[in-house]
Amino acid sequence: MKLNLKIWRQENATAPGGIHTYELDDVSEDMSFLEMLDVLNEQLNAEGEEPIAFDSDCREGICGQCSLMIDGEAHGPEVTTTCQLHMRSFRDGDSITIEPWRADAFPIVKDLVVDRSAFDRIIQQGGYISVNTGAAPDAHATPVPKDKANRAFDVATCIGCGACVAACPNGSASLFLGAKITHLGELPQGQAERDTRVVNMIGQHDAEGFGGCTNIGECTAACPKEIPLDVISRLNWDLHAALRHGK
Amino acid sequence: MTDLPDTTNSFDSSRTLDAAALAEREGAQQTDDAADYYVDGDPIQDTKAPGGPLEERWNTRQFEARIANPANRRRLSVIVVGTGLAGASAAATLGEAGYVVKSFCYQDSPRRAHSIAAQGGINAAKNYKGDGDSVYRLFYDTIKGGDYRSRESNVYRLAQVSTSIIDQCVAQGVPFAREYGGLLDNRSFGGVQVSRTFYARGQTGQQLLIGAYQALERQVAAGTVKCYTRHEMVELIVVDGRARGIIVRDMVTGEIETYFADVVVLASGGYGNVFFLSTNAMGCNVTAAWRAHRKGALMANPCYTQIHPTCIPVAGAHQSKLTLMSESLRNDGRIWVPKNQADCGKDPREIPEEDRDYYLERIYPAFGNLVPRDIASRQAKNMCDEGRGVGPEVDGVRRGVYLDFAEAIDRLGRKAIEDKYDNLFDMYARITGEDPYTSPMRIYPAVHYVMGGLWVDYDLQSTIPGLFVTGEANFSDHGANRLGASALMQGLADGYFVLPNTIRDYLAEGPFEKIAEDDPAVVEAQQSVKSRIEQFMTTNGTRSVDSYHRELGHIMWEYCGMERSEDGLRKAIDLIRSLKEDFWRNVRVLGSAESMNQSLEKAGRVADFFELGELMCIDALNRRESCGGHFRAESQTEEGEALRHDDQYAYVAAWEWGGADEKPILHKEHLTYEFVEMKQRSYK
Numbered sequence: 001m002k003l004n005l006k007i008w009r010q011e012n013a014t015a016p017g018g019i020h021t022y023e024l025d026d027v028s029e030d031m032s033f034l035e036m037l038d039v040l041n042e043q044l045n046a047e048g049e050e051p052i053a054f055d056s057d058c059r060e061g062i063c064g065q066c067s068l069m070i071d072g073e074a075h076g077p078e079v080t081t082t083c084q085l086h087m088r089s090f091r092d093g094d095s096i097t098i099e100p101w102r103a104d105a106f107p108i109v110k111d112l113v114v115d116r117s118a119f120d121r122i123i124q125q126g127g128y129i130s131v132n133t134g135a136a137p138d139a140h141a142t143p144v145p146k147d148k149a150n151r152a153f154d155v156a157t158c159i160g161c162g163a164c165v166a167a168c169p170n171g172s173a174s175l176f177l178g179a180k181i182t183h184l185g186e187l188p189q190g191q192a193e194r195d196t197r198v199v200n201m202i203g204q205h206d207a208e209g210f211g212g213c214t215n216i217g218e219c220t221a222a223c224p225k226e227i228p229l230d231v232i233s234r235l236n237w238d239l240h241a242a243l244r245h246g247k
Numbered sequence: 248m249t250d251l252p253d254t255t256n257s258f259d260s261s262r263t264l265d266a267a268a269l270a271e272r273e274g275a276q277q278t279d280d281a282a283d284y285y286v287d288g289d290p291i292q293d294t295k296a297p298g299g300p301l302e303e304r305w306n307t308r309q310f311e312a313r314i315a316n317p318a319n320r321r322r323l324s325v326i327v328v329g330t331g332l333a334g335a336s337a338a339a340t341l342g343e344a345g346y347v348v349k350s351f352c353y354q355d356s357p358r359r360a361h362s363i364a365a366q367g368g369i370n371a372a373k374n375y376k377g378d379g380d381s382v383y384r385l386f387y388d389t390i391k392g393g394d395y396r397s398r399e400s401n402v403y404r405l406a407q408v409s410t411s412i413i414d415q416c417v418a419q420g421v422p423f424a425r426e427y428g429g430l431l432d433n434r435s436f437g438g439v440q441v442s443r444t445f446y447a448r449g450q451t452g453q454q455l456l457i458g459a460y461q462a463l464e465r466q467v468a469a470g471t472v473k474c475y476t477r478h479e480m481v482e483l484i485v486v487d488g489r490a491r492g493i494i495v496r497d498m499v500t501g502e503i504e505t506y507f508a509d510v511v512v513l514a515s516g517g518y519g520n521v522f523f524l525s526t527n528a529m530g531c532n533v534t535a536a537w538r539a540h541r542k543g544a545l546m547a548n549p550c551y552t553q554i555h556p557t558c559i560p561v562a563g564a565h566q567s568k569l570t571l572m573s574e575s576l577r578n579d580g581r582i583w584v585p586k587n588q589a590d591c592g593k594d595p596r597e598i599p600e601e602d603r604d605y606y607l608e609r610i611y612p613a614f615g616n617l618v619p620r621d622i623a624s625r626q627a628k629n630m631c632d633e634g635r636g637v638g639p640e641v642d643g644v645r646r647g648v649y650l651d652f653a654e655a656i657d658r659l660g661r662k663a664i665e666d667k668y669d670n671l672f673d674m675y676a677r678i679t680g681e682d683p684y685t686s687p688m689r690i691y692p693a694v695h696y697v698m699g700g701l702w703v704d705y706d707l708q709s710t711i712p713g714l715f716v717t718g719e720a721n722f723s724d725h726g727a728n729r730l731g732a733s734a735l736m737q738g739l740a741d742g743y744f745v746l747p748n749t750i751r752d753y754l755a756e757g758p759f760e761k762i763a764e765d766d767p768a769v770v771e772a773q774q775s776v777k778s779r780i781e782q783f784m785t786t787n788g789t790r791s792v793d794s795y796h797r798e799l800g801h802i803m804w805e806y807c808g809m810e811r812s813e814d815g816l817r818k819a820i821d822l823i824r825s826l827k828e829d830f831w832r833n834v835r836v837l838g839s840a841e842s843m844n845q846s847l848e849k850a851g852r853v854a855d856f857f858e859l860g861e862l863m864c865i866d867a868l869n870r871r872e873s874c875g876g877h878f879r880a881e882s883q884t885e886e887g888e889a890l891r892h893d894d895q896y897a898y899v900a901a902w903e904w905g906g907a908d909e910k911p912i913l914h915k916e917h918l919t920y921e922f923v924e925m926k927q928r929s930y931k
Contacts, residue, residue: 012842030562032678038567038793045791045846050838053845055355057528059568061674062453063359084677109499110843117476120356124468128461129420133340133743134411136418140375143429153422153447156454160358187420 001027001092005040007052008099009111017108019097029088033076034059034066036087037098053111059083061224064159067166068112069099074163074222081161081224101166105173105209116162118208119176125204126197127180129189142188152186155179157225164219164227170211175219177205178231181238195242202239280813281869284820288912291545291901295705295749296400301922302382305404308705309748313755320345322758324508325750326493328480328535330357332452332735333718334514335459336742342466344747346754349506350463350472351495353479353530353848358460361516361528362738365452366573366671368436368444369735371409376433380441382406387923388439389733392619393698393726394875394891395925396548396899398918400705405724408744409736413445415743419458423447435617436575436731444732449573449670455735459742478504480535481779481851482772483511483542483714484762490539490714491762492769494776498848501841503776505769509757510713510750513539514742517697517719519552521856521863522808523800525694526558526571532852533859536701536720544709545901545914547702547722549859550867553729553876554809555695556623559678560638560647569693570678572650572671574731577616579655579664580688582607582623584635584648591637595649595687606630621728621876621889624692628809629887631691638689651687692809696734698725698876699866702901702916706749707741710901715750717741722899727875780840783850788833792849795830799823799853799860807864812880816868820861827857862902862911869913872896893925 003024010017024040031039034056041051057065061084070076076085090096098112106114144152156179164175181198184190190197213232220229297307315323323346327338330352338350352360372385385406390397413431417423423445424432436444447454466472477498484492484505492507518533519525540546557572583603585591590598606626608615616623627648630636638647656664661684665672672683679689700722707715707723718738725733762769806812806819830853838844873882873889874896882890899916 028563028565030680031565032567035565035567039565042791042793045835045837048837051846053843057354057359057530058361058364059529060364060526060570061677062364062450063354063361063528064356065354065359078677080677084674086677086680088680113843116355120358120464120467120474120476123461123464128465129418130465131415131418131462132343133336133415133462133747136411136414139373139413139417140430142417144425145429146425146427149422149425149429152420153424153454156422156447156457157450159453160356183422184420187422189418189420 001029001087001090001094003027003036003090004095006095006097007112009052010108012110013107027087029086031087032059032083033070033085033087034083053113055113056083062159064161067101067114067161067163069102069166071097074101074166075224079224079226081159084224101162103162103165103171103210105171106162106165116160118210119160119162119173121208122173122177122201122204123180125200126193127184127201129184130193144187148186152183155227155231156183158227159225161224163222163224165210167218167222168211169216169218170214172213172219173205173210174213174232174235175223175227175229177201178235179227182231182234185234185238194238195245195247198235198238199242199247279869280871281865284865284868284910286905286910286912288903288914291914291916293398293704293916295708296398301399301403302407304400305407312706312749312752315751315754315757317345321347323347323754324349324758325510325512326351326506326508327512327514328493329360329514329516329718329720330354330460330463331360331362331514331516331718332456332459332738333720333742334360334512335456335463336739337512337514337717337746338472339459339462339466340743340747341750342469342471345471348466348472349475349508351475351478351480351493353477353498355476357463357474357476358457360456361531362735363453363456364526364528365735366449366571367575368434368446368451368732369412369455369739370436370443370730370732371413371445371736372406372443373410373413374443375431376442378441380443384441385409385443389724389730390726390923391926391928392728392730394728394928395726395893395897395920396874396918397724397726399920399922401724404745405737405740408740411744412736412739416455416458416739419462421447421454421458423454434575434578436578439730446575449575449668452735455739459739479848480515481538482776483539484769484772485542485711486762486766486768489712489759491759494772499843501839501844503773505764505773507762509759510715510753512715512717512746512750513701513720514717515720517700518856518859519694519697521800521860522694522803523797524561524566524569524804526555526569529568532855534852534855536716537855537859539701539709539711539714541904542711543904544711544714545702545903546699546862547899547901548699548727548866549863549902550807550811550870551698551727551876552694553620553696553698554624554692556620556627556692557650557690558693558695559675560689560691561641562639563641570674571693571695572675572688572690574620576650576668576671577623579659579667580616580650580652581605581654582616582648582650584630584637588634591635591645595637595651604635619728620731621878625809625878627690627692647689647691649687650690652683653687656684694804694808696729698722698727698729702899706752707746708749708753713753715746717746727877779851780847782831783834783836783847784840786832786834786836788835790833790835792834792836792846792853795826795834796849796853796856798826799856802826803860803863807860807867810878810880811867813868816864819864823857823861823864830854830857865911866900866902869900870896889928891927897925
């Protein structure tokens with residue numbers, strides 16, 4: 001198929017950016033979206049134009065490094081990561097607009113690459129269970145009911161890609177935050193730090209410039225791992241509990 | 248080299264051979280396949296593993312290894328390169344112990360390292376199922392699975408610490424699969440007859456890595472670890488014979504930065520991307536390890552490559568990577584091809600039972616579809632070479648076999664299969680556009696893991712004092728082949744439990760003398776980094792880096808892949824050499840070195856892959872036997888099974904860098920088995 005690509009290009013964080021238009025022929029429907037961009041980059045390199053910078057690593061939908069707003073949707077039209085989106089989701093002659101994640105808290109590094117280190121700093125504020133290596137009891141010392149273990153797993157599948165933020169009109173990271181709060185809060189091991197965790201992580205979230213949640217739900221619709229919206233209820237519940245406990 | 252600390256091994260990297268000795272050694276090797284390509288060096292040995300009863304050795308070493316005074320630790324600095332399981336766990340644990348840790352990764356966050364993509368599970372000798380598992384059995388299975396090419400002491404230790412890993416991860420909140428009683432579930436995995444594999448659906452690597460990542464971020468908050476993301480190590484700094492720092496390129500600004508420490512840990516992963524197409528992430532590379540190799544660290548058994556049998560077949564020329572389907576699928580899926588070539592293009596559902604060849608069940612009735620990875624891979628290749636492959640023709644050959652769940656869905660119900668594998672089935676459907684619940688999957692082998700890596704002693708220290716290597720980047724525990732669900736085990740064993748207990752012996756001598764910024768070794772290293780980048784930016788040729796990488800990968804897959812032969816390997820070496828020459832003359836890297844430049848990043852990695860690829864071929868040429876992941880066409884039984892030659896090759900081949908355009912030097916570490924009897928492997 002033949003495509004008309006409108007792609008955001010920006011030299012660095014401070015330079016002005018803009019949409020550039022490229023034509024690409026012979027795109028196969030078996031290509032992944034990023035393989036399509038690889039082919040475009042080969043073409044640009046041959047023509048003497050610098051290839052387009054974009055993030056990707058595992059290309060199997062698990063590392064969370066790839067991003068991209070595709071026609072205004074985070075990770076494009078399917079419920080998956082950009083690297084797992086395939087060109088069979090598009091048609092010959094399509095015009096596709098490709099932009100970086102859009103959020104104040106994710107500044108642009110170059111072209112389609114953004115800086116998501118704010119997520120690491122949120123995790124630093126309590127997104128863990130404090131146990132030094134070697135200090136753990138036997139793994140069977142504490143049984144975990146299967147439904148709680150499953151729930152913890154389901155929300156722990158968050159890949160930290162930032163699609164929830166990019167999709168949210170407020171640029172809120174509440175889904176990301178709620179997923180981690182729920183993951184650790186479901187487990188007996190996570191109870192000791194439950195109150196301080198939620199207060200500190202939300203504090204960092206706000207300090208990073210992410211917006212507040214107004215229950216729009218775009219985040220969960222865009223999430224490639226289908227993290228459910230109710231983790232945000234859990235986040236708020238835990239926050240209220242922590243405040244009641246005087247944290 | 249002077250003032251070698253007494254903790255170093257017996258290998259002396261400053262040794263030089265005089266010309267006569269070289270000629271004599273070369274003469275002695277004339278009958279070897281690889282004689283023209285290398286120089287014979289002195290044997291080496293691991294001097295750190297204690298003797299005595301196997302089960303006491305690790306305790307002995309932990310006791311004998313000195314302890315760095317707790318008050319001193321905040322003056323002792325450690326650099327850790329890589330944030331996968333082996334790197335993040337090491338950095339976190341060393342931070343907890345109070346050392347000053349700097350952690351580096353090329354990704355935009357430590358959480359993205361490629362350990363995250365491991366699907367199947369992690370082994371541990373917990374014997375929670377009461378099915379006869381034990382530390383000794385895990386040890387024995389690992390030695391046997393490695394085809395008797397690993398060290399008994401190392402492997403026993405790995406099995407011993409495996410149980411602590413599970414405890415640690417559960418305490419961190421890793422959501423392993425559980426039974427209704429709330430206890431942990433296990434499954435059997437990859438050619439093993441006990442259920443010792445712990446798992447988190449098909450995303451075990453992700454969950455373990457998130458656990459290690461969170462432990463790491465906790466230390467960042469505590470101020471013991473500083474993380475440098477989007478920083479790629481491009482050189483090792485060796486001063487007075489000790490590893491004392493690294494040079495990195497800030498991938499955002501392009502700045503070349505120098506960091507010093509008392510000790511450097513490489514946890515930089517494997518080099519499967521030398522094949523271009525592999526299941527590795529796009530950025531996985533050998534550069535950190537190769538730079539260390541060029542500075543004197545030996546590279547051991549580079550030809551030992553694991554080809555994973557259950558990957559999604561290549562779809563076309565645009566392919567950028569291959570996707571693995573966890574081999575846990577082999578527990579329930581049955582592998583087959585049509586008996587008749589005429590059926591290969593048909594809809595598989597229309598091929599009747601009697602016209603299907605369940606070839607693994609036929610050839611290996613005891614293990615069936617659960618034979619080790621190398622056997623499953625090679626048999627798939629054999630079936631396709633016979634013309635019985637399935638799926639679309641690529642370059643005139645159908646390269647795929649069926650992995651069929653119809654019988655399992657009948658027996659267990661669709662729901663049970665969904666519970667076990669839904670994410671894998673979804674991934675398959677997304678990539679291929681086919682539904683594996685109603686039609687069999689198509690699979691084909693792909694490069695997945697490398698057992699080879701930098702040579703380390705029992706302490707995980709390389710031949711450069713102060714340079715330690717963990718995880719897939721070292722060669723230590725898997726011998727010639729790795730069992731399923733053992734990579735995660737080794738990464739975390741190294742990072743959480745082994746390295747922190749051995750590195751302290753080295754650090755007990757520190758802090759070492761501060762290094763001057765203008766030390767000649769530092770200046771030289773910085774200069775070489777800058778001039779290499781300069782060369783890439785000014786060559787201004789006509790071919791992209793990717794095009795070279797793709798061609799190199801094709802050579803490697805063709806001649807140093809599932810089956811290697813003398814003629815093929817010689818041809819590969821010639822092809823690699825001429826392609827490398829062309830690369831340096833004709834590569835095109837556009838843009839600027841002073842900003843993010845993904846072509847430039849790739850150019851540095853591919854340049855190192857050329858040198859590694861050549862060494863892999865030489866190593867494969869030298870090893871005229873078939874063992875584990877290395878199959879030499881010249882060494883097989885009449886039935887076409889791998890044939891080892893323990894009398895000639897029961898050694899670790901540890902290669903010393905001989906210099907650019909010079910021959911590498913082979914040091915042999917002979918393997919002795921005190922506890923396990925070496926047997927020719929049989930899965931029939």
